[in-house]
Amino acid sequence: MKPAPASAPFAGPFALATLSAPDGPPFPALVTPDGRTVDLRTALGDPQLTTRHLLEDWPAVLPRLRSLAHDDTVERGTSAGLRVHAPVEPRQVFQSGANYRQHVIDLHVAHRAPGDDRPEDERRAEAAEIMDRRAREDLPYVFIGLPSALTGPYDEVVLPAWAEQPDWELELAAVIGRPAYRVGVAEALEHVAGYTIANDLTDRAGVFRRDMPQIGTDWLRGKNAPGFTPLGPWLVPAESVADPGALRLVLKLNGETMQDESTKDMIFDVARMVSYISRTARLLPGDxxxxxxxxxxxxxxxRLLRDGDVMDASITGLGTQRTRCVTEVTP
Structure with missing residues (x-):
C-alpha cells in the first residue's frame, strides 16, 4: 500500500527510515519533516550501510545525523515512489503483555475461565489487585517475538486462514541503541536509540492451548504469523521524544476510533521494561x-479483523501507519 504524504509526520528535525526503489535493495535514509530524504549510504560513504550498522555505533552516529539534517549542501531526494519498510531489522523482539491497566481489566473480564460465574465487578477488582501487586513486586510480563513477523507500515496484512480471532494491538516500540545487560532503571533509557510504532496483531483463539490448558499461553501461534507486526514508518530519535510516558496512541478501524489512550496508563514504563529484560537477556542494538x-x-x-479492513495507527510524534487486511488465499 502506498503511503500518503503528510506534513510534519514526526517530532524533531529528522527521523530514520528504511526505503527501497522498485526492484532495489532496502537502504537507510534520513527523513526530514518536509518529506525530503537523504540516502545515508552516500552521505556517510558506505554502500553497504544498514540501519543496524547505524544503531551499532549510535553514540557516534547520532551527532553526524544531526549535522546532516541541517546541512543544506547535502543531496536530498523524496520518498515518492519508494517503498517504506519496517525501519529496523532486529535480532530480538521482546514483547510486553498485560501492561496497560484498563486493557488488563478488559481482558481479565473477556477471558473468563470456564465455570467462573462471578459478577463482572468482582473480576475487575481482582484484575486491579493483581496489577497493583505486579507493580509493587516489579514483575512485568515479557515474552519473545519473531523478527519474521515484522512487515512495513503500509504493507498489506495477510490474515492466515487458520486465524479465527485476529485482533489489533497498537503499541509503542522502543529501539535499542546500546547493548544493555543488567542495567538499572535509572540508566535504562540511555540504551534506547529511539521509538517507533508497532501494531502487534494477535489471533486470540490461538493464545491459549485448549489441548493443554495447564501449559498456558502459546505466543508462537497467537502472534507470529508472517507480517503480523506492522512496524514504523519512522525511527524517531529518543532525544526528540520529550516523554515516552505521555504519548497518545490512537488506532482507527475503517475510520472509527478503537484505541485512544496515553502511555501514562502503562503499569511499567519504558525504563522499567528495559531494565527488567536486561536482568535476563542481553539487549542488542536494533532490538x-x-x-x-x-x-x-x-x-x-x-469486532475482530476481516478481509478489507483498514487500520490507521498513530502515536504522538512518531507518525502514522496504514495497513489493509487481506484474507490468505489458500492453495
Whole structure:
C-alpha cells in the first residue's frame, strides 16, 4: 500500500527510515519533516550501510545525523515512489503483555475461565489487585517475538486462514541503541536509540492451548504469523521524544476510533521494561521492546479483523501507519 504524504509526520528535525526503489535493495535514509530524504549510504560513504550498522555505533552516529539534517549542501531526494519498510531489522523482539491497566481489566473480564460465574465487578477488582501487586513486586510480563513477523507500515496484512480471532494491538516500540545487560532503571533509557510504532496483531483463539490448558499461553501461534507486526514508518530519535510516558496512541478501524489512550496508563514504563529484560537477556542494538497495548482491542468490542479492513495507527510524534487486511488465499 502506498503511503500518503503528510506534513510534519514526526517530532524533531529528522527521523530514520528504511526505503527501497522498485526492484532495489532496502537502504537507510534520513527523513526530514518536509518529506525530503537523504540516502545515508552516500552521505556517510558506505554502500553497504544498514540501519543496524547505524544503531551499532549510535553514540557516534547520532551527532553526524544531526549535522546532516541541517546541512543544506547535502543531496536530498523524496520518498515518492519508494517503498517504506519496517525501519529496523532486529535480532530480538521482546514483547510486553498485560501492561496497560484498563486493557488488563478488559481482558481479565473477556477471558473468563470456564465455570467462573462471578459478577463482572468482582473480576475487575481482582484484575486491579493483581496489577497493583505486579507493580509493587516489579514483575512485568515479557515474552519473545519473531523478527519474521515484522512487515512495513503500509504493507498489506495477510490474515492466515487458520486465524479465527485476529485482533489489533497498537503499541509503542522502543529501539535499542546500546547493548544493555543488567542495567538499572535509572540508566535504562540511555540504551534506547529511539521509538517507533508497532501494531502487534494477535489471533486470540490461538493464545491459549485448549489441548493443554495447564501449559498456558502459546505466543508462537497467537502472534507470529508472517507480517503480523506492522512496524514504523519512522525511527524517531529518543532525544526528540520529550516523554515516552505521555504519548497518545490512537488506532482507527475503517475510520472509527478503537484505541485512544496515553502511555501514562502503562503499569511499567519504558525504563522499567528495559531494565527488567536486561536482568535476563542481553539487549542488542536494533532490538525491539514492545511495551504493551492499551484498551480497545477487538476481542473486548466483539469486532475482530476481516478481509478489507483498514487500520490507521498513530502515536504522538512518531507518525502514522496504514495497513489493509487481506484474507490468505489458500492453495
Amino acid at each position: 525491539l521492546v514492545l511495551t504493551g497495548s492499551p484498551a480497545g482491542n477487538g476481542i473486548h468490542r466483539g
